[in-house]
Amino acid sequence: MDSPTSKTQSENLSSIQQQVVDFFVDGVRVLGLPRSLGEIYGLLFISQEPLSLDDLVQKLGISKGSVSQGLRTLKTLGAVREAENINDRRTYYEPATDLKRLVGGFIREQIRPHLDSGKSKLQQLNQTAALSSDPTERAFFDERLERLESWMKRGGQLLPILQKILGQ
Amino acid sequence: MDSPTSKTQSENLSSIQQQVVDFFVDGVRVLGLPRSLGEIYGLLFISQEPLSLDDLVQKLGISKGSVSQGLRTLKTLGAVREAENINDRRTYYEPATDLKRLVGGFIREQIRPHLDSGKSKLQQLNQTAALSSDPTERAFFDERLERLESWMKRGGQLLPILQKILGQ
DNA sequence: CAGACTGTTCAAAAAAACTTGAACAATTCC
DNA sequence: GGAATTGTTCAAGTTTTTTTGAACAGTCTG
Numbered sequence: 001m002d003s004p005t006s007k008t009q010s011e012n013l014s015s016i017q018q019q020v021v022d023f024f025v026d027g028v029r030v031l032g033l034p035r036s037l038g039e040i041y042g043l044l045f046i047s048q049e050p051l052s053l054d055d056l057v058q059k060l061g062i063s064k065g066s067v068s069q070g071l072r073t074l075k076t077l078g079a080v081r082e083a084e085n086i087n088d089r090r091t092y093y094e095p096a097t098d099l100k101r102l103v104g105g106f107i108r109e110q111i112r113p114h115l116d117s118g119k120s121k122l123q124q125l126n127q128t129a130a131l132s133s134d135p136t137e138r139a140f141f142d143e144r145l146e147r148l149e150s151w152m153k154r155g156g157q158l159l160p161i162l163q164k165i166l167g168q
Numbered sequence: 169m170d171s172p173t174s175k176t177q178s179e180n181l182s183s184i185q186q187q188v189v190d191f192f193v194d195g196v197r198v199l200g201l202p203r204s205l206g207e208i209y210g211l212l213f214i215s216q217e218p219l220s221l222d223d224l225v226q227k228l229g230i231s232k233g234s235v236s237q238g239l240r241t242l243k244t245l246g247a248v249r250e251a252e253n254i255n256d257r258r259t260y261y262e263p264a265t266d267l268k269r270l271v272g273g274f275i276r277e278q279i280r281p282h283l284d285s286g287k288s289k290l291q292q293l294n295q296t297a298a299l300s301s302d303p304t305e306r307a308f309f310d311e312r313l314e315r316l317e318s319w320m321k322r323g324g325q326l327l328p329i330l331q332k333i334l335g336q
Numbered sequence: 337c338a339g340a341c342t343g344t345t346c347a348a349a350a351a352a353a354c355t356t357g358a359a360c361a362a363t364t365c366c
Numbered sequence: 367g368g369a370a371t372t373g374t375t376c377a378a379g380t381t382t383t384t385t386t387g388a389a390c391a392g393t394c395t396g
Contacts, residue, residue, distance in 0.1 A: 016296045030282045032200045048308050063356045114198050128184045140216050231386045
């Protein structure tokens with residue numbers, strides 16, 4: 001029926017808006033986040049004025065439900081904030097654009113929880129390994145579990161460094 | 169019919185094997201890789217002896233196709249290698265266990281390509297932005313695109329540092 | 337070289353993830 | 367208060383991703 005180009009398309013986006021949205025759609029995909037997040041953040045990022053939920057629905061051509069949930073997640077990640085001083089019943093959103101904040105939010109919401117749950121699983125694993133009666137096997141398990149522990153530890157050390165490097 | 173515990177289950181895995189497999193299933197999920205990769209790598213990681221494709225099929229209870237493809241991906245990532253000195257027609261696999269190698273492979277296969285494609289998209293974006301006739305708009309675009317460029321640059325700088333920190 | 341064995345491929349099936357949309361709650365405005 | 371507006375929720379629908387399994391290619395073995 002209409003242009004067979006990209007998946008994200010809606011006659012309401014200019015060429016540059018479309019390209020930036022696509023850029024972020026790819027970006028969030030790498031991070032394992034749903035495409036709608038990339039669309040929403042991308043459009044906010046390339047908009048001079050804050051946008052309302054309805055603006056996003058109309059311009060992106062996606063459902064109200066998606067935008068509502070997407071905005072919530074983005075807020076949780078610290079990637080968007082509500083704009084102040086708008087004389088309107090609606091809430092308007094603008095993007096956070098400093099890398100430090102973005103990276104920090106991503107680490108806090110997406111990385112840390114997994115690191116933490118990993119650490120607790122490791123504890124459990126150590127207990128299970130202790131049950132082994134064969135000494136050779138036991139030594140092998142211990143060696144591998146120690147390695148896992150060192151990986152987790154490195155990961156934990158890495159995060160602050162990451163934030164330091166990216167947030168300047 | 170049988171135990172209703174976890175999704176990965178097959179009477180062929182010991183408790184510790186099962187736990188390690190689950191650990192890695194979670195791990196690869198964070199990285200956006202399919203669960204079968206975690207199962208395969210996890211079982212290899214906690215096995216004293218190298219395992220053949222058929223060993224993995226039997227112990228994990230997943231299809232030959234999955235294991236075949238999974239091993240290929242893991243080889244590409246540098247996460248498993250073929251064991252030497254096995255007097256058997258089959259190929260046996262063992263895990264790579266140094267973090268440096270694992271991280272390096274992941275960066276090479278999963279991160280770099282996206283960074284590179286992002287950079288080329290940015291070039292295209294700059295061209296599109298140059299078409300804008302409104303000077304205010306043009307300035308806004310330029311500012312945002314510069315920001316994107318700085319993000320990409322930071323990302324590029326980060327990778328070697330990452331490898332340095334993790335690979336010791 | 338025929339049969340057995342190992343491993344790959346890829347179309348179809350299954351599972352997982354995401355999006356939609358309609359019902360609903362909450363708020364504002366007259 | 368009642369109508370209008372804004373935003374949320376979540377079951378159902380859709381899309382995407384992963385897994386399966388059967389056909390096939392390649393290789394070894396007797």
